[in-house]
Amino acid sequence: MQMQGKFLLPSGVDKVWGYVSDPSKVIECVPGLKTYTVGENKRISATVQVSIGFIRGTFQTQTKVVKEDPATHTATLELSGTGAGSGFSALVNIAAAAVGTESELAWDANVNISGPLGGLAKPLIEGNVKKIIGQLFDCVKAKLS
Numbered sequence: 727m728q729m730q731g732k733f734l735l736p737s738g739v740d741k742v743w744g745y746v747s748d749p750s751k752v753i754e755c756v757p758g759l760k761t762y763t764v765g766e767n768k769r770i771s772a773t774v775q776v777s778i779g780f781i782r783g784t785f786q787t788q789t790k791v792v793k794e795d796p797a798t799h800t801a802t803l804e805l806s807g808t809g810a811g812s813g814f815s816a817l818v819n820i821a822a823a824a825v826g827t828e829s830e831l832a833w834d835a836n837v838n839i840s841g842p843l844g845g846l847a848k849p850l851i852e853g854n855v856k857k858i859i860g861q862l863f864d865c866v867k868a869k870l871s
Contacts (some may be wrong), residue, residue: 729852730834733863736826737870742829743799743822745870747787755865760784767791776809778854779846783810792817799823812841818825831863 735742745751749768753759758775768787776782787807794801799822806815816837819847823830838844839851 727837727839727848728834729837729853729855730832730854731859732830732832733867735829735831735863735867735870737829738827739799739824739829742831742870743796746820746822746831747794747796749791749870750870752862752866755862755869757861774807776858778843779850781810781812781843781846785809790867790871805852807826810843812839812843814839814843826827862866 737745739838749770750764753762753770753772756762756772756774758777760773760775761835762770764866768791770787772789774785774787774788776785785807786809787805789803789805790804792804803818803820804816805818807813814837816835818835819831820831820833823832837855843851
């Protein structure tokens with residue numbers, strides 16, 4: 727499943743990139759976050775409480791940076807997780823660009839979901855995932871303000 731989105735953030739691109747490329751800062755904005763560790767090479771292991779449709783559960787997740795270019799404010803992340811009898815994996819690209827005195831953070835993801843969660847209708851999954859990502863970036867906006 728392909729997904730994408732954009733957010734306007736109230737800071738210059740260097741400040742935004744400094745924040746979003748620091749996993750120890752961004753992880754604290756993840757909705758439902760229970761515990762986390764940040765390891766070498768920006769690897770994150772986290773336990774997250776998630777509700778998508780009628781499926782609610784605790785997911786064990788991992789994130790690693792596959793590629794990062796601070797000069798162009800771009801990165802590719804690999805995410806995976808399991809919980810509630812389901813699993814997911816995603817390859818996520820992010821890019822920050824200056825828009826006047828603010829910044830636009832664009833993302834796109836190729837997401838694979840298995841188990842009961844994968845059996846839900848695509849619009850339900852997309853709507854819930856975009857809601858979670860929106861909550862994450864509302865938190866990031868607040869931290870950058």
